[in-house]
Amino acid sequence: MEKKKSSRDRILETAERLFIEQGVENTTVREIAREAGTNLALLNYYFKSKENLFDEIFNNLLEKYTPSLPIILNAELPINKKIEDYVSKYVDLLINNPKLVTLILSVLRHSPEKMANLEPTNNLYVSESFQEQLIQEAENGTIVPTHPEHFFINMISMIAFPFTIKHLIMLKNELDEKGFTDFMQDHKKSVSNTLIASLSPSANDH
Amino acid sequence: MEKKKSSRDRILETAERLFIEQGVENTTVREIAREAGTNLALLNYYFKSKENLFDEIFNNLLEKYTPSLPIILNAELPINKKIEDYVSKYVDLLINNPKLVTLILSVLRHSPEKMANLEPTNNLYVSESFQEQLIQEAENGTIVPTHPEHFFINMISMIAFPFTIKHLIMLKNELDEKGFTDFMQDHKKSVSNTLIASLSPSANDH
DNA sequence: GTCTATAACGGGATAGAC
DNA sequence: GTCTATCCCGTTATAGAC
Numbered sequence A, B: 001m002e003k004k005k006s007s008r009d010r011i012l013e014t015a016e017r018l019f020i021e022q023g024v025e026n027t028t029v030r031e032i033a034r035e036a037g038t039n040l041a042l043l044n045y046y047f048k049s050k051e052n053l054f055d056e057i058f059n060n061l062l063e064k065y066t067p068s069l070p071i072i073l074n075a076e077l078p079i080n081k082k083i084e085d086y087v088s089k090y091v092d093l094l095i096n097n098p099k100l101v102t103l104i105l106s107v108l109r110h111s112p113e114k115m116a117n118l119e120p121t122n123n124l125y126v127s128e129s130f131q132e133q134l135i136q137e138a139e140n141g142t143i144v145p146t147h148p149e150h151f152f153i154n155m156i157s158m159i160a161f162p163f164t165i166k167h168l169i170m171l172k173n174e175l176d177e178k179g180f181t182d183f184m185q186d187h188k189k190s191v192s193n194t195l196i197a198s199l200s201p202s203a204n205d206h
Numbered sequence C: 001g002t003c004t005a006t007a008a009c010g011g012g013a014t015a016g017a018c
Numbered sequence D: 001g002t003c004t005a006t007c008c009c010g011t012t013a014t015a016g017a018c
Helices: A007-022 A029-035 A038-048 A051-064 A069-075 A079-098 A099-110 A112-117 A126-138 A148-164 A166-172 A177-199 B007-022 B029-035 B038-046 B051-063 B067-073 B078-098 B100-110 B112-117 B128-140 B148-164 B168-172 B177-199
Strands: none
Touching: A007 A051, A007 A099, A007 A126, A029 A038, A029 A051, A029 B128, A038 A051, A051 A099, A051 B007, A051 B067, A069 A079, A079 A099, A079 A126, A079 B038, A079 B078, A099 A112, A099 A148, A099 B100, A099 B112, A112 B168, A126 A148, A126 B168, A148 A166, A148 A177, A148 B100, A148 B148, A148 B177, A166 A177, A166 B029, A166 B112, A177 B148, A177 B177, B007 B038, B007 B051, B007 B112, B029 B051, B029 B100, B051 B100, B067 B078, B067 B100, B067 B128, B078 B100, B078 B128, B078 B148, B100 B148, B128 B148, B148 B168, B168 B177
């Protein structure tokens, strides 16, 4: 049954799994070849180097998981609804792929220029129309004027960072995996409420 | 002049510098020994392994830089002032030690249990009295009731995460190092305002 | 074109004998 | 405190089978 898949595909699948499970540095090309049921020479034949192999996998992951995010930000919705949708969808994505944040950050640390030049990176950090809307609604008086760039960074910070300190959160609050998932479900509301409250015109009367 | 320092101390200083500058994975024990003016075997004699060496350095770094943070949270100050102080001090700390976040996250990724069991970790993630205050002031009606744990996580997320995506922020906004520092100075206000607004009783009237 | 097997390189990390 | 042997890594190369 698995024999139908080409060696190339099996190498890709195995490498993706191991890179995500153990991290890139802790995964050897020999290990990948072994678990994919092939050999080191073939891996090198197809991908030339470990780095090339990783690049292909990383691109596929971003293309697979991230395209839905900018769609929400570009939709025709009131800002509050848009924030709720975006936070919820983004947190769900990371709950279902908890190692994705770590993988991205490891790329960002090891070779930031590569990350920055990747086209799918825009799915994670781009927000022109959303920032336009923040400015527009502020002019209309429905929300308080804000700095769109800082607002957007605050939003993705509150969404993504908890996953990078997942183990600390679990330890501090005595949570298991299920408990952490529930915690992050609650966290959605906290993030949305925080952002929406900060935009509320009545909130900034000191 | 430098000869007065013991080989052990020179190894520690050199390793700290290289770990922070280049990251742990990109620093070899041979390199540390060479730049410390000694040899590989002596490094192994004192520290047994690269990991032990790193543990000692990492502990020292946390003990050196983080103790001031919980002091702010435990002070006798109104909540708004406390938030402003904490955000400002924490961001300043990370501006002056931009690699600290990355270093911490790399430990968290590589060996979360080690990180969680480290005593100075509490300086980064502990907030009993602060959470008490959030509950107390909500009972007094000066702020809106909130979930202290989520609030605290949101606060440290907005503080720390921008440093992990520093290169993306710099690229997107066409900033150099100085520009990024200025950006983070502005970011302080954005974070404080967001948190304080979300606590404002008048903000949650929908 | 796809695949296996094997060997060798240069570099790095570690352990143990001295 | 020092030196050496050993092992694992990523990479490259070779020779050959389907």
